[in-house]
Amino acid sequence: MKEYLVLISCIAFLAFLIPNTRFRKYFAVVGWVSIVGFLFAELPYYFSINNFMYPTIALLSLPFLYVTLRALLREDSRVFQLSTIAAVAFLIYAPFAYVVPLGDWLIATVVGQTSWMLSSVGYPVSHVTWNIISRNGFQTEIILACTGIQSIAIMLGVAAGVKTTLRQKVLAFLLVFPTIYVLNILRNVFVVTAYTQQWFPYLPEIAGNGELGYESFFWAHNVLCELGALILLIAIAYGLFMIIPGLGAFADDLFRLYRNDLADLVGWKRESSSAR
Structure with a gap:
């Protein structure tokens, strides 16, 4: 099952690279969900070797996934760029993996x-x-x-x-x-x-x-x-x-996106708690 998640993610991100298709954001959604699913599928293995870094990454991936999917569905250009990074990484890694x-x-x-x-x-x-x-x-x-x-x-x-x-x-x-x-x-x-x-x-x-x-x-x-x-x-x-100075500006824009969206999420939870 774990191997299929990686393969699905790889295929989805490579499909995301196809320009001018209305399904690009959905390909990226499938790619990111599959990556996070793989991280959680790997937890038994990492616990068996007492490696706690990757379980920590898996836990932190949940709020990251929340913001990423929300931004993809509204076609935020910054997360499209981030998905391009993931797609290029898969393009380099996939031949050696498969x-x-x-x-x-x-x-x-x-x-x-x-x-x-x-x-x-x-x-x-x-x-x-x-x-x-x-x-x-x-x-x-x-x-x-x-x-x-x-x-x-x-x-x-x-x-x-x-x-x-x-x-x-x-x-x-x-x-x-x-x-x-x-x-x-x-x-x-x-x-x-x-x-x-x-x-x-x-x-x-x-x-x-x-x-x-x-x-x-x-x-x-x-x-x-x-x-x-x-x-x-x-x-x-x-x-x-x-x-590449443009990477710094991109990283700053991306940080602001995730910080603001996560702050909105925490604020919503606080308001919900107050209402109750």
Whole structure:
């Protein structure tokens, strides 16, 4: 079911890119609803690995979805731009997600480069299978989410959110792709080393899942790297704003839209409570 939600969202956003159709806003509605549905469908998995960042994102997505759908139905240009960003991100991500040989090639490339980097710093590893790295009896599986392709797609989608010159397009690509890709390899190196060396065997009542040594993976992958990725994406977004000034104005307009609509929602609730 989860995979179908992603596929539906992908198809809907790609259909949204078709110009001059009266159904564009409804395609975007289906796309955003499917994304939020996927976030909630993934909750059991994230709870099983004690990852609380994505459940938090899922919870915060509800007011975001409320404002987005309302704005889409009244054909607000700012949310149409936001939907364009999502559509471009899917356009970049979809081939790797749904063309299995291409996705496997990217994973294998990242596995090889991660293993090479580990060896170059004096920490050689072995391979259980083509995408599972092993050392000291601990195994780390590299999947598509470990390649950085989602973050790359999102940030390139952001760069496509406003009209740009060729120079701006090239600079944005050079800022996003090499930075995220290289730092993602370093992230994998850190996670594999921290897990297989058991650097963080702390608070098993919070970080443990019953699997031997999982606590080190939890703190390295689910906490430190997630926070690091968030800071990185903020820094890259700032860099994009410097390269493409129009993105800053767009972000400010979008912030005002969501702030005002959410304030209206809270105000309505307060008035309703007073009436009762």
